[in-house]
Amino acid sequence: MNTFIDTIIARATPLGKGGIGIIRISGQKSCCVIKYILHIKSMKPRYAYYLPFYLQNIIVDKGIVLWFPQPYSYTGEDILELHCHGGIVLLEMLIHDIIMNISGIRIANPGEFTERAFLNKKINLLEAEAVSALIAAESxxxxxxxxxxxxxxxxxxxxxxxxxxxxxxxxxxxxxxxxxxxxxxxxxxxxxxxxxxxxxxxxxxxxxxxxxxIQEGIKITLIGPTNSGKSSLMNLLTQKNISIITNIPGTTRDVLSTKVNFNSVLINLVDTAGIRKTKDYIESIGIKKTFEEMNNSDYIFLVVEDMITENQLSKFLHTVKKNINKKFTIIIRNKIDITNSIANIKVINGWTNITLSVYNKQGISLLMKYIKDNIINQNNNENQFTSxxxxxxxxxxxxxxxxxxxxxxxxxxxxxxxxxxxxxxxxxxxxxxxxxGKFTSQNLLDNIFSDFCVGK
Structure with a gap:
């Protein structure tokens, strides 16, 4: 087991006000903090104490204290946890006082507690990465x-x-x-x-x-001609007013993206500028970005008006076909409230077509079911692990x-x-x-643990 000279300290709870704020100390000097902050000589291992916290001999708070002597702790070192009330100033005062009055204690680097757990063989590198992934999980x-x-x-x-x-x-x-x-x-x-x-x-x-x-989110990009209803569909799927909606062609000029949880899976929805010939310099930049997003997408929703002719659709597909794949592109035929068509799902010439109306939400349930059955379920199973x-x-x-x-x-x-x-x-x-982690360079370790928060 590694023996580290420095004892490290950090708050283990997020920065901000809260009912509880936890200070974590790991290393040989943890026992000194017991005497200095709590004014007692020793503690029973893994036993919760309710004690006053002293700052320069003045009681500033009362809370729960836990003591984990080595090697039976998260890091494999002596660990002391102070569970205070979660005020920003209070925790900073206690941490500063400990560092200034007990030599050999310093602020922990990002992920250093977990890095010490790895180096002390309490966990392997995959388990350390799993901890980071749990903290960062968005679904x-x-x-x-x-x-x-x-x-x-x-x-x-x-x-x-x-x-x-x-x-x-x-x-x-x-x-x-x-x-x-x-x-x-x-x-x-x-x-x-x-x-x-x-x-x-x-x-x-x-x-x-x-x-x-799955971890980063399945990326679905909405593309199509101007005023086909891409932005309206984006707002409907996210239940937010993310995209500006007007009757003026070329309203959306930049890429707009948001994350939404769908059946416990993260989806990155991207709204893009309508594809058309334009002399507007800014709009042309937005259209260029549209093609870039198409290349980086997992799925593409091609949104067109239901009244579009087959010839117009064929010309549009010819314009974008080098950037799309039939297998991963769904044609959304919007505005059936105008054409009086029936909401349905059909495969035409190898392309999946979903007819619907964003305006009155007719057929939206079909789209949601399609997303669940053909996108979510195809990319999700209970045996998946963080990659x-x-x-x-x-x-x-x-x-x-x-x-x-x-x-x-x-x-x-x-x-x-x-x-x-x-x-x-x-x-x-x-x-x-x-x-x-049996054979790991220090540069690799530094890179992995730098993604952690300071208190972990």
């Missing part, structure tokens, strides 16, 4: 994903790959030392395992990318190493350099170990 799906990460869902997926990498390394190292296998048997056995690991890794990358999408770009990068590195190794076999060379092959798999093992 129920994100909460459950973080919990699944903490409970080892990703580790279970990693284990078969790790076992196979170890198996290949064992075979290769044994052959290098003792020449136990003939070349043909060796190559056939190794290639079979490599091919299996390649398939497993590719599936995990796809799974991680899908999970990352980080770090995890994706690691598995991409592993996949590239696997493909390099496979190439040695398919190049039809009579001789395969098993020492080079063994080195590839050693590098794969290092990449896998870095997932949980």
């Amino acid at each position: 129920k799906a994100a909460i459950f994903a973080a919990t699944n990460l903490m409970n080892g869902t990703l580790l279970k997926l990693i284990q078969p790959i790790s076992n196979n990498i170890i198996k290949i390394r064992t075979i290769l190292e044994t052959n290098i030392e003792f020449m136990e296998y003939n070349e043909k048997q060796l190559y056939e056995k190794i290639y079979k395992i490599i091919n299996y690991v390649s398939i497993q890794t590719k599936q995990i990358i796809k799974y991680l990318l899908c999970n990352l999408k 980080k770009q770090r995890h994706i990068n690691i598995f991409n590195n592993i996949y590239n190493l696997i493909e390099q190794s496979k190439q040695m076999f398919v190049s039809k060379k009579q001789y395969i350099d098993i020492i080079l092959l063994s080195e590839n798999f050693r590098l794969m093992q290092i990449e896998l170990d870095s997932i949980v």
Whole structure:
């Protein structure tokens, strides 16, 4: 277990007024705070005390105090928690007084409590990331994903790959030392395992990318001609007046986005400038941004008026088709209150068409059901876990190493350099170990824990 010279202190509750404000202290000098602030000599571990808090021998508050001696604490160090009333000034006064009068105590860096828990082997790196994800979660799906990460869902997926990498390394190292296998048997056995690991890794990358999408929010961008009802639909779906609505073409000139929870899943809704030929410089910039948003979207709602002719729709689709995909684009035919059409969902020429009226909300229930069945449910399941770009990068590195190794076999060379092959798999093992923090650079740790709040 690491022994840190400094004792760290920080408020563990959000900045602002509240019924409770918690100060957390971790390190060797925590016991000194007991004597200085509480005016008592010792405390029973993991027992709640109701005590007065002293500031320069004057009682300034009374609250709950908890003492967790090492190693049975979150960080693995001595931890003291002071549960005060949540005034901003009160907590700052107590923290400042402790730092100024007890040497060796300083303000904690962002995420330093959790970083010490990791370095003291109380948690692995995935569990630390799960803590950060729980704090940052913006939907129920994100909460459950973080919990699944903490409970080892990703580790279970990693284990078969790790076992196979170890198996290949064992075979290769044994052959290098003792020449136990003939070349043909060796190559056939190794290639079979490599091919299996390649398939497993590719599936995990796809799974991680899908999970990352759920955490960050499924991005749905509304596009279409001017005055088709994009902004009205945006306001209806979000139940907010986010977009300005007028009868003047080109009202929306910039990208407007908001997040909304739909069936516990986060959705990023984006309203864009209407696509048309224009000489207005500012509006043309907005239209350019529309095309950029289309390229970065998971789904596109193409909003048109129900009275649009097939020829007009065909021309519009021709204008934007290089930026959209039939599979991920839904045509919303709005204003059936004018055309007297019936609200329905049809697939026409491979495009899903939903006819509705934003004005009188006719057919909106069909759209909501479509979103639930074909977008939310397709991208959500109870076994999802929090993904980080770090995890994706690691598995991409592993996949590239696997493909390099496979190439040695398919190049039809009579001789395969098993020492080079063994080195590839050693590098794969290092990449896998870095997932949980067995092999981690300090720069990587600094980057991960800097996303935490100070008191965590």
